[in-house]
Amino acid sequence: MRTSTARFRLLSIVAASFVFGGVFGGARLWAQAKGVSAVDSLGRRVSLSAPARRIVSLSPEATETLYAVGAGPAMVADTTYCDYPDAARALPKVGGFSPQTVSIEKILTLKPDLVVTAGRLHAQLEAALVKLGIRVFAYEPENFVAIADCMMSLGELAGQKNQGIRAAATFTAAIEKVKYLTSSLPTVRRPKVFWEVSGEPLMTCGRKSFAHQLVDAAGGRDIFADLPGPWPVVSAEEVLTRSPQVIIGPDDLGESLSEARLAVKPGWKEIPAVREGRIFLVPADLVSRAGPRLATGLLAVLKVIHPELVP
Numbered sequence: 001m002r003t004s005t006a007r008f009r010l011l012s013i014v015a016a017s018f019v020f021g022g023v024f025g026g027a028r029l030w031a032q033a034k035g036v037s038a039v040d041s042l043g044r045r046v047s048l049s050a051p052a053r054r055i056v057s058l059s060p061e062a063t064e065t066l067y068a069v070g071a072g073p074a075m076v077a078d079t080t081y082c083d084y085p086d087a088a089r090a091l092p093k094v095g096g097f098s099p100q101t102v103s104i105e106k107i108l109t110l111k112p113d114l115v116v117t118a119g120r121l122h123a124q125l126e127a128a129l130v131k132l133g134i135r136v137f138a139y140e141p142e143n144f145v146a147i148a149d150c151m152m153s154l155g156e157l158a159g160q161k162n163q164g165i166r167a168a169a170t171f172t173a174a175i176e177k178v179k180y181l182t183s184s185l186p187t188v189r190r191p192k193v194f195w196e197v198s199g200e201p202l203m204t205c206g207r208k209s210f211a212h213q214l215v216d217a218a219g220g221r222d223i224f225a226d227l228p229g230p231w232p233v234v235s236a237e238e239v240l241t242r243s244p245q246v247i248i249g250p251d252d253l254g255e256s257l258s259e260a261r262l263a264v265k266p267g268w269k270e271i272p273a274v275r276e277g278r279i280f281l282v283p284a285d286l287v288s289r290a291g292p293r294l295a296t297g298l299l300a301v302l303k304v305i306h307p308e309l310v311p
Contacts, residue, residue: 038153041119041140048135051159052113056094058102058125059118061291062139062154063088066116068167068292069151071158076110084285084293099125108132114157141290143213144175151292167292174295175217178302181309182219191305193220194244194273199256201233210290218301219309220246240267246305247273250284257281280304 037047056077057063063082066075072085077092079102092110095102099122107115112134117126119140126136137157141147148168155164182190195211197203205211205222209230215222223242224234249257259279263269273279282304286297303310 036156036159038137038156039149040138040153041142041146041150042138044138046114046135046137046153046157048113048157050113052135052157054110054112054114055158056107056110056112056115057082058094058116058122059097059139060084060285061289062116062118064289064291064293065139065147065151065167066154066158069155069158070160070163070167071154074113074158076112077106104128104132107134116154142208143210144172144217144294147290147292147294148172171292171295175298178298179217181302181311182217182306185219185306187221190219190221191245191278192223192243193246193248193305194223194239194242196247196249196253196257197231199253202236202239203231203233204239206230206232210294211287214287214294214298214301215248215305217298218305220301220305236265236268240271243271245272245276245278247271247279248301248304249281250288251281252284253281278304 035047035049036051037045040046052071053074054076055066055071055074057066057075058079060079060081060083063075063078064084066072067085067088072087075088075091077094078088079096080093081097082088082091094106097118102125104125107129114135114137115129116137116139119138126138129136137154139150141150148171151168151171152164155161155167193215195205195215197205197211204224205215206227206229207222207225208228212222212225223244224232247257247262255261257279259274259277262274262279268274282297282300286293286300299310
């Protein structure tokens with residue numbers, strides 16, 4: 001919590017310094033005399049001769065972030081999975097989320113100043129774009145602080161530095177508010193949580209996932225926090241052994257994650273979460289997209305783990 005609290009304080013200072021003519025340097029952003037420059041999720045400096053006026057986004061969370069920092073008017077295309085905000089639905093589509101579905105030809109016809117990718121997932125696609133002289137920003141934040149950094153970076157590149165700072169500060173403050181509410185909870189009051197990603201195969205969240213970070217920040221104990229990687233496959237027997245007190249999953253799992261379905265699994269009706277009916281679905285888009293709405297997703301997770309703490 002100390003690190004994220006320090007980040008929030010930094011964002012507050014940054015916002016005030018910017019408004020009153022101060023100098024901002026804490027998020028690794030800097031303005032050049034005739035252009036703009038910022039660091040992407042892979043630690044690379046992306047420099048433009050002028051703020052981007054034609055932007056293509058290749059991931060839903062990047063699209064949401066671009067709109068949040070005021071870059072909406074510069075958006076010229078996104079993907080079929082980019083459905084928030086409403087304005088994103090109306091944009092021309094260059095493909096789906098997977099790199100195989102993205103049309104480089106369509107991107108070229110749009111003459112973008114900047115293409116925002118999903119980072120390593122789009123590595124080969126990015127290489128092709130770079131060869132064609134197109135500037136690329138990799139959007140692949142791995143934690144709450146990195147999301148705030150991306151907000152400020154994209155705000156800078158779109159000529160919306162002030163809005164980027166405000167969006168990052170608002171996001172960070174919302175995350176910190178929930179962390180503050182759960183910070184003093186003793187271990188005995190932090191229920192063991194099983195986060196189900198899919199039923200077949202049975203997948204959960206590892207410690208490198210945002211789902212794990214949501215559970216932790218909301219005052220729960222992820223029962224598979226010891227597993228590496230973001231989405232490990234686990235056995236039903238191991239879930240039974242670890243005996244979660246709360247089971248959570250995205251609402252796109254539907255009826256597959258319900259008390260009736262789980263109770264018929266061998267031994268699962270004795271799991272505390274199943275026996276006590278503490279099985280919850282949370283909005284998939286809010287907890288699965290590493291963008292500004294993840295703060296709202298964290299509040300949704302808090303409501304099911306610690307409803308008594310919700311303001």
